[in-house]
Amino acid sequence: MNRILPKADRSRFKTPMNRNAKPYTVGLIQMRCSLDVDANLARACEFLREAARKGCQIACLPELFRSQYFCQTEDHSLFALAEPIPGPSTEALSTVARETGMVIVGSLFERRAAGVYHNTAVIFDADGAINGLYRKMHIPDDPLYYEKFYFTPGDLGFKAIETSVARVGTLVCWDQWYPEAARLTSLAGADLLFYPTAIGWHPSEKAEFGAAQSDAWETMQRAHAIANGLFVMAVNRIGHEGPADGGIEFWGGTFAADPFGRVLARASRDKEEILVVKCDPALVETTRQHWPFLRDRRIDAYGGITKRFLDQTS
Numbered sequence: 001m002n003r004i005l006p007k008a009d010r011s012r013f014k015t016p017m018n019r020n021a022k023p024y025t026v027g028l029i030q031m032r033c034s035l036d037v038d039a040n041l042a043r044a045c046e047f048l049r050e051a052a053r054k055g056c057q058i059a060c061l062p063e064l065f066r067s068q069y070f071c072q073t074e075d076h077s078l079f080a081l082a083e084p085i086p087g088p089s090t091e092a093l094s095t096v097a098r099e100t101g102m103v104i105v106g107s108l109f110e111r112r113a114a115g116v117y118h119n120t121a122v123i124f125d126a127d128g129a130i131n132g133l134y135r136k137m138h139i140p141d142d143p144l145y146y147e148k149f150y151f152t153p154g155d156l157g158f159k160a161i162e163t164s165v166a167r168v169g170t171l172v173c174w175d176q177w178y179p180e181a182a183r184l185t186s187l188a189g190a191d192l193l194f195y196p197t198a199i200g201w202h203p204s205e206k207a208e209f210g211a212a213q214s215d216a217w218e219t220m221q222r223a224h225a226i227a228n229g230l231f232v233m234a235v236n237r238i239g240h241e242g243p244a245d246g247g248i249e250f251w252g253g254t255f256a257a258d259p260f261g262r263v264l265a266r267a268s269r270d271k272e273e274i275l276v277v278k279c280d281p282a283l284v285e286t287t288r289q290h291w292p293f294l295r296d297r298r299i300d301a302y303g304g305i306t307k308r309f310l311d312q313t314s
Helices: 007-013 016-020 037-053 076-081 088-100 173-177 179-187 203-228 281-290
Strands: 024-030 058-060 103-113 116-124 130-135 160-162 167-170 192-196 231-235 238-241 248-251 255-257 263-266 273-279
Touching: 024 037, 024 231, 024 255, 037 058, 037 088, 037 273, 058 192, 088 103, 088 116, 103 167, 103 192, 116 167, 130 160, 167 179, 173 192, 173 203, 179 192, 179 203, 192 203, 203 231, 203 248, 203 255, 255 273, 263 273
Parallel strands: 024 058, 058 103, 167 192, 192 231
Antiparallel strands: 024 273, 103 116, 116 130, 160 167, 231 255, 238 248, 255 263
């Protein structure tokens, strides 16, 4: 079986690609969201500035950080939370990127046109320019996660966005359960993969299922890191949102995993935090050389993956 070589042995396998790529520092912002959208945006910008002061070169905010998680109900009035891109939030985040010289990933409720709305991640380069968008592809429809009411499925595909620091892949929350999404983003050339997220427990289910649910969430994303040989960053919010006798308790647990699936840092369940993680792209190269999953893919045999289900009865 292939293995990861000990650190002392890795220098023998350096290539021009990983010899020239520089390590970089990532900031993952775990925050609480209030009912005041302007306050949320202002606090997010302050968290980003603090991440920059800690030496971060790339930083990511949680899913839909500008408001509380509104998809717990189907309410037409909540479409008023949506905004165009470019718009007020992108202007604010662009200003912070330009001030700090930091790449930023921000998740927004995009108003594309009347009746067409997306859950969209925006990638800003260090000069403040919008380098790319990712529109959430997998849209859930579960109790308290009524996203199909609000969001049109993404139509930009899976991609890696070139920035001044790294090639950034971005998926959003429910996308995190789909190995196909991680694989295609990896094949597009991503160095690291962000999952801005809003995920939590139904309080009535927490005692029985809570530990298993959060463990499955982390395990799935660590598996993406291993299967694709890249860094994976999951960024969640914290706090209870919704009715006191129901709603969602967002479980935090923001974490970063390296290409071997090892957790580099993990946040608490209930505190606002900025995780600071160092990423060395040479580890992507080394991991993929010694666990060559991409090399050994049988692309000639995967046609069935595009079908809803394989009927074996015929």
